[in-house]
Amino acid sequence: MEKPREWLREKSIAKKILSEANVIFEVVDARIPLETRNKVVEQLSKERNKEIFIILNKTDLVPESFAQKAKSIIEKEYPVVLFSARKNTGKKELENIIKNLSKKKKIIKIGVLGYPNVGKSSLINTLKRKKVATTSPKPGMTRGEKLIKLDKNVYLIDTPGIITLEFQDELAVKGSWIPDKLEDPVDASVKLLEKIIKNRPEAVEETYGVKPESDPYKTLEKIGEKLNYRMSGGSVDIKRTAKKVLWDWIKGNIKAYWL
Template sequence: MEKPREWLREKSIAKKILSKSDVIFEVIDARIPFETRNSVVEKLAKERNKRLFIIMNKVDLVPESFAKKVKKEIEKEVPVILFSAHKSTGKREIENLIRKLSKENRLIKIGVLGYPNVGKSSVINKLKGKKVATTSPKPGMTRGEQLVKLAPNVFLIDTPGIITLEFQEDLALKGSWIPEKLEQPVEIAQKLIKKIQEKRPEAIKESYGVEPSQDPYETLKRIGERLNYRVSGGEVDIDRTAKKVLWDWIKGNIKAYWI
């Protein structure tokens, strides 16, 4: 499977933002925290001696006990702030950090990095208190970088999602690739369903009202039947169903999470 052609461009963006920034906020998805940590970003930050903080966004989509467990684990390496752009969780903690940084009597730039769709723009808008960054459930909606003023001497640098060296399939499972752009949406939706069935099988029934099968393809078929997605002739439209499941994952409509 072809790796995204954009990865070289994205890596160069990461390097550019890292070189411009004094502090890095790496935004990750609380549902799949370890899968949305970007090893390239973290390695580059470490090599350049940048202060790194992980903003674990979307904590409203996971149980509090799960979020705290993940925070404790990641904090063995990097400080973590639990955040929900939707519910304003963690906003005060970040504001306190920014206040502290603003006392350094020099211009401070904070680079905000992370995979597409982890909610970087939502975090920025919440901190600014108004919409200054593009938000969309479509991964990759931020185009180019922009500076956002948070204090007289503290600025955030909003950036496009950093995808680095991964295959479309891996990005799709992270919710970082638009389903319509996938060559094999059915295959990838089956992999996602298999993962959900392993980690939190009740999420399928909660989201679609169907009992999952041991066979992910059969589960996908049951979901299509329940949604009444049909092709001419009455067969289940499996392609449309697969894309719907992948979009539901991107939008946070499937309540599954794992370490």
């Protein structure tokens, strides 16, 4: 299985942003905050002495106690803001951070970085108070970086999702790869279900009305049966079921989360 070729291009984008920005807002998915932290971005930022803030986005998809637990872990390294574009929470806190930063430096350029589909564009639109960045549940919708003026001396740099050297199915589990572009959506879906069954098995029943098996592949089959996804001949269309599960994960329909 190929590792994404985009990696080299995107690493160079990350380096370019990091040379232009003096502050980094790293956006992570609150459901899987540790898995969506981009260690390459953090390492490159550290090497260049950039101030980093971790924005835990999509907090509306997790319980408050879980978000707080994730915050307390990450805060040992970097300041954390709990944010939800949908619920408009954390906006005031971010605005205060930006206000304080603008007092320190003449021109502030904030690089907004993170994996595809963690909600960078939603964050930018919330801060700008209007739609300036493309939002879509499809990972990878932002093409090329854009400079967005927020205030007289504050700019945001909107970037495409930065992926690191990982396999497609690993990225799909992070919600950062379009299911339809996967070589093997079944494999990715089984890996995702394995994590969901381990961490919050009741999410399977809540979403699909089936009790999960300990075997994630059998669980996928049960979901396909319940959805009545059939191939000619009557057997379960496992590929179609796998894509459905992956899309449901990307769209936030499956209420699962883990550290």
